[in-house]
Amino acid sequence: MLDETPVFRLATASDVEAVTALTEQAYEPYTQAFGAPPIPVTEDYAPRIEAGQVWLLEVSGALAGLIVLERHADHILIFSVAVAPAFQGRKLGIRLLDWAEQKARAAQFDLVKLYTNARMERNIALYSAYGYRETGRRANPKRPGWIVVDMEKRLADEA
Numbered sequence: 001m002l003d004e005t006p007v008f009r010l011a012t013a014s015d016v017e018a019v020t021a022l023t024e025q026a027y028e029p030y031t032q033a034f035g036a037p038p039i040p041v042t043e044d045y046a047p048r049i050e051a052g053q054v055w056l057l058e059v060s061g062a063l064a065g066l067i068v069l070e071r072h073a074d075h076i077l078i079f080s081v082a083v084a085p086a087f088q089g090r091k092l093g094i095r096l097l098d099w100a101e102q103k104a105r106a107a108q109f110d111l112v113k114l115y116t117n118a119r120m121e122r123n124i125a126l127y128s129a130y131g132y133r134e135t136g137r138r139a140n141p142k143r144p145g146w147i148v149v150d151m152e153k154r155l156a157d158e159a
Helices: 013-034 045-050 092-106 121-129
Strands: 007-010 054-059 062-071 076-083 111-117 133-139 147-154
Touching: 013 045, 013 054, 013 062, 013 076, 045 054, 054 092, 062 092, 076 092, 092 111, 111 121, 121 133, 121 147
Parallel strands: 076 111
Antiparallel strands: 007 054, 054 062, 062 076, 111 147, 133 147
């Protein structure tokens, strides 16, 4: 039996195509529902990979998911969480959120932020159940008519 222990690693330049493909696949239901791709689908990941912002989650050597983390002055921002369709339903999204919190703690931050589309109600519910709270809504500057939901989680609240 193969070892199915998830392994995290920093993406490298050779991963750009795989990151782009996984992101497109993971967000495909939203692309269909919205009639246009969500922002992470149109992102150029090469600069983010070069900046050390993209972490891959591999299971049995296969790319199962990824998370894009931006380091800011007082927090970590989750730009994108994506799980490959073949790996969905295995709680890997939670593993990715846990990874973000580990990285925030390692950087001595107690705040993790993210934003999502207001129409991604399932994601909002998942983030809320995982301890994130909504801090506001705003127009999406890159997609007229779309609404962004800002959320955050204070890690100190868990201590």
